[in-house]
Amino acid sequence: MFSVVLTLFLIMDPLGNVPLFLSALKDVKPERRWKVLVREVLFAYGFLLAFLFLGQYLLRLLALQQETISIAGGIILFLIALRMIFPSERGSRVDQPEGEPFIVPLAIPMIAGPSILAALLLLQSGPNTTMELWLALTIAWALSAAILLSSTLLNRLLRQRGLIAMERLMGMLLVMVAVQMFMNGVATFLG
Secondary structure: OHHHHHHHHHHHOHHHHHHHHHHHOOOOOHHHHHHHHHHHHHHHHHHHHHHHHHHHHHHHHHOOOHHHHHHHHHHHHHHHHHHHHOOOOHHHOOOOOOOOOEOEOHHHHHHOOHHHHHHHHHHHOOOOOHHHHHHHHHHHHHHHHHHHHOHHHHHHHHHHHHHHHHHHHHHHHHHHHHHHHHHHHHHHHHO
């Protein structure tokens, strides 16, 4: 369970999203920011739950084997981890419509992005039950939400360099998880 929670938490990358959230909310009135943040993390959670409970049907529809998902998931997580360790300048800016953000870009794709959805598909094909995954997802989401809801405070405490250092550390941990996931898929396929 701890491994699943940690994997989902690392993929959600809340510390890496703190500067992006602050940037997206810079034009929102300070008294509205908290409400917008709460709304967005709740929208993301709802979307993640919907995908968690419907993802297994998608796997059946596509007739994917566990080894395939494990190998592909390992590759995807590895690429995500590399972006966390070596971010591109283009990926650090938030493109958003004028006014208050609504679902895009905060809830989707920053919290509930393609990487977390791919991880949920991968984890559903493993030994975890849907209820165990729901609990792990809820814990990882709650930790991420707590960090994002305190983004202003974290930015003041850690500053930009501290946030970058934390994101890179999370990326290194995710590299190890990704390599293990890939190796498990290859071992299952060959065994």
